[in-house]
Amino acid sequence: xxxxxxxxxxxxxxxxxxxxxxxxxxxxxxxxxxxxxxxxxxxxxxxxxxxxxxxxxxxxxxxxxxxxxxxxxxxxxxxxxxxxxxxxxxxxxxxxxxxxxxxxxxxxxxxxxxxxxxxxxxxxxxxxxxxxxxxxxxxxxxxxxxxxxxxxxxxxxxxxxxxxxxxxxxxxxxxxxxxxxxxxxxxxxxxxxxxxxxxxxxxxxxxxxxxxxxxxxxxxxxxxxxxxxxxxxxxxxxxxxxxxxxxxxxxxxxxxxxxxxxxxxxxxxxxxxxxxxxxxxxxxxxxxxxxxxxxxxxxxxxxxxxxxxxxxxxxxx
Amino acid sequence: xxxxxxxxxxxxxxxxxxxxxxxxxxxxxxxxxxxxxxxxxxxxxxxxxxxxxxxxxxxxxxxxxxxxxxxxxxxxxxxxxxxxxxxxxxxxxxxxxxxxxxxxxxxxxxxxxxxxxxxxxxxxxxxxxxxxxxxxxxxxxxxxxxxxxxxxxxxxxxxxxxxxxxxxxxxxxxxxxxxxxxxxxxxxxxxxxxxxxxxxxxxxxxxxxxxxxxxxxxxxxxxxxxxxxxxxxxxxxxxxxxxxxxxxxxxxxxxxxxxxxxxxxxxxxxxxxxxxxxxxxxxxxxxxxxxxxxxxxxxxxxxxxxxxxxxxxxxxxxxxxxxxxxxxxxxxxxxxxxxxxxxxxxxxxxxx
Numbered sequence: 001x002x003x004x005x006x007x008x009x010x011x012x013x014x015x016x017x018x019x020x021x022x023x024x025x026x027x028x029x030x031x032x033x034x035x036x037x038x039x040x041x042x043x044x045x046x047x048x049x050x051x052x053x054x055x056x057x058x059x060x061x062x063x064x065x066x067x068x069x070x071x072x073x074x075x076x077x078x079x080x081x082x083x084x085x086x087x088x089x090x091x092x093x094x095x096x097x098x099x100x101x102x103x104x105x106x107x108x109x110x111x112x113x114x115x116x117x118x119x120x121x122x123x124x125x126x127x128x129x130x131x132x133x134x135x136x137x138x139x140x141x142x143x144x145x146x147x148x149x150x151x152x153x154x155x156x157x158x159x160x161x162x163x164x165x166x167x168x169x170x171x172x173x174x175x176x177x178x179x180x181x182x183x184x185x186x187x188x189x190x191x192x193x194x195x196x197x198x199x200x201x202x203x204x205x206x207x208x209x210x211x212x213x214x215x216x217x218x219x220x221x222x223x224x225x226x227x228x229x230x231x232x233x234x235x236x237x238x239x240x241x242x243x244x245x246x247x248x249x250x251x252x253x254x255x256x257x258x259x260x261x262x263x264x265x266x267x268x269x270x271x272x273x274x275x276x277x278x279x280x281x282x283x284x285x286x287x288x289x290x291x292x293x294x295x296x297x298x299x300x301x302x303x304x305x306x307x308x309x310x311x312x313x314x315x316x317x
Numbered sequence: 318x319x320x321x322x323x324x325x326x327x328x329x330x331x332x333x334x335x336x337x338x339x340x341x342x343x344x345x346x347x348x349x350x351x352x353x354x355x356x357x358x359x360x361x362x363x364x365x366x367x368x369x370x371x372x373x374x375x376x377x378x379x380x381x382x383x384x385x386x387x388x389x390x391x392x393x394x395x396x397x398x399x400x401x402x403x404x405x406x407x408x409x410x411x412x413x414x415x416x417x418x419x420x421x422x423x424x425x426x427x428x429x430x431x432x433x434x435x436x437x438x439x440x441x442x443x444x445x446x447x448x449x450x451x452x453x454x455x456x457x458x459x460x461x462x463x464x465x466x467x468x469x470x471x472x473x474x475x476x477x478x479x480x481x482x483x484x485x486x487x488x489x490x491x492x493x494x495x496x497x498x499x500x501x502x503x504x505x506x507x508x509x510x511x512x513x514x515x516x517x518x519x520x521x522x523x524x525x526x527x528x529x530x531x532x533x534x535x536x537x538x539x540x541x542x543x544x545x546x547x548x549x550x551x552x553x554x555x556x557x558x559x560x561x562x563x564x565x566x567x568x569x570x571x572x573x574x575x576x577x578x579x580x581x582x583x584x585x586x587x588x589x590x591x592x593x594x595x596x597x598x599x600x601x602x603x604x605x606x607x608x609x610x611x612x613x614x615x616x617x618x619x620x621x622x623x624x625x626x627x628x629x630x631x632x633x634x635x636x637x638x639x640x641x642x643x644x645x646x647x648x649x650x651x652x653x654x655x656x657x658x659x660x661x662x663x664x665x666x667x668x669x
Contacts, residue, residue: 027469030560034467042467042468046465049461052537053481053484056498059498059505075511075512076504077505079505120388123385123388126381127385129381133371133381147651148400149396149644150402151637151643152627152628153403153405153623153633153636153640154402154637155395156627156628157399158394158399160412174395177391177392182388207380207381235488236487236489236491238488238489238602238606257494258606261494262494262497291491299486
């Protein structure tokens with residue numbers, strides 16, 4: 001008996017598939033080796049694609065950490081690493097407009113993502129059992145909003161009618177739930193083995209308990225992907241901010257980035273060159289880098305789950 | 318990891334309730350008995366029985382309903398209430414009087430909008446951009462997905478995938494800023510052109526080439542992400558089909574034409590429908606960000622028209638009318654596109 005129970009978890013657990021070290025020799029027998037021209041073409045195209053994504057990021061990050069002298073020598077953007085200096089970051093993060101904007105963006109993103117996740121997970125679980133009470137009407141209530149949106153003007157009038165203009169709630173509540181994300185979560189919850197949920201229920205677990213102690217721990221991957229989607233949405237939100245926020249001291253980072261990089265407003269401190277301040281380009285690049293850093297940090301951890309998470313959405317949506 | 322998730326993939330939701338519909342949804346012990354009755358009722362899908370048990374079903378499922386409630390409330394306030402707010406399109410709305418007090422003007426705003434050359438310029442720009450991107454954006458992810466799928470090494474493939482997805486997660490402000498740094502007047506390109514004694518080129522502020530600029534920005538940001546759905550569809554093609562085709566003497570290109578593309582067909586049709594349904598929505602933030610650089614003539618699309626006439630100029634009712642026209646035409650477009658897909662035997666976005 002004890003040997004049996006010892007073996008069971010191994011068989012039933014989420015065992016990794018046997019690693020298949022696929023190498024070049026794995027090409028199926030019927031598939032001919034591509035010709036030299038085709039091969040070279042593929043390599044060139046893929047190299048261009050990768051370079052087109054990473055190249056600009058490389059020069060922007062490098063310029064943001066280059067010293068005034070290196071930037072002057074390069075004549076603008078730096079391609080070859082020279083003298084490294086973090087003066088730009090020290091300058092924009094030592095209080096002032098950019099620092100405030102970073103705090104606003106972090107706060108809105110954290111609060112918004114937490115709220116969105118709670119509401120979406122609850123809704124997705126509540127809708128994960130076709131045939132339950134009011135299942136179809138609620139689902140339709142959600143889906144209709146994907147086909148018809150009210151438009152900018154009524155949305156603005158509503159937010160202003162609720163007195164949310166110039167509040168951070170205006171950056172959170174109108175974009176709090178994405179029906180698409182709920183459908184992805186729901187698709188995943190519906191795919192969870194019914195036997196497990198039933199045994200929980202037979203043991204007397206309520207729906208709440210089933211959700212928090214059984215369903216959620218099984219759905220870490222999809223939850224992470226959806227949290228990334230929401231988080232990126234809040235972090236990147238630009239239009240809602242220019243629509244609902246008129247007080248420039250409440251601006252999130254994206255709006256500040258726009259004014260410094262696209263509208264030519266000088267980054268504070270940029271003018272006093274004599275005081276050893278960072279160079280203008282470095283400051284601009286540093287603001288750009290700040291806007292992409294959270295994404296660059298979280299992305300690698302969540303990225304590997306994309307295909308499955310989005311695939312379910314594609315199948316269900 | 319992958320296998321674990323794959324096992325949990327839900328079945329396609331095409332035939333009503335899944336056959337293994339489980340009855341034991343009871344939360345509290347006293348209702349167990351009725352749940353077993355429910356099993357008979359729902360297991361064999363006796364509809365009247367289910368209806369008769371509405372009260373029982375409510376008691377059984379009330380926590381599920383309660384869970385869905387916050388999302389429904391948020392939608393009610395921030396999606397459905399604004400739909401009603403569209404009544405301002407039939408008024409001469411003034412923010413000082415509010416909706417109840419503003420005078421009704423019938424269809425006046427609509428006739429004004431439809432007679433406005435600026436509106437038609439926005440419509441024209443929108444449709445031109447959509448058509449251009451349909452030709453120069455839409456096929457890019459398909460081609461990239463097929464290229465990536467032809468790589469034999471899975472490690473290289475996922476590394477390239479990770480790089481390609483990345484720009485999708487950047488904001489439009491960031492994307493336009495990056496383009497500005499590379500192609501702008503003081504950007505990397507012009508910097509090296511000048512260093513070699515050549516004339517600088519004007520890319521970011523030239524209205525004539527704005528269409529190309531927009532599309533390349535869209536490709537840079539989203540074409541990589543677009544491949545994800547096509548990769549999923551490609552991995553669903555049975556390898557035996559390729560093998561059979563190869564045995565029958567089909568070469569690489571013939572296999573691509575006769576096996577790969579047909580395998581992608583329904584996904585392509587689905588995305589085409591979604592894109593057509595969205596014809597009237599093009600790069601809103603992209604336009605606002607670059608409006609100062611290229612001027613309104615080249616960058617005015619329907620959404621920006623609504624935004625600038627309404628929120629910026631305070632002509633609320635007029636802008637709401639234009640926005641309502643856009644919303645209704647979009648709805649009609651997506652319903653039509655879906656109908657056409659059904660006629661061609663594809664499942665489309667939804668089916669009855």
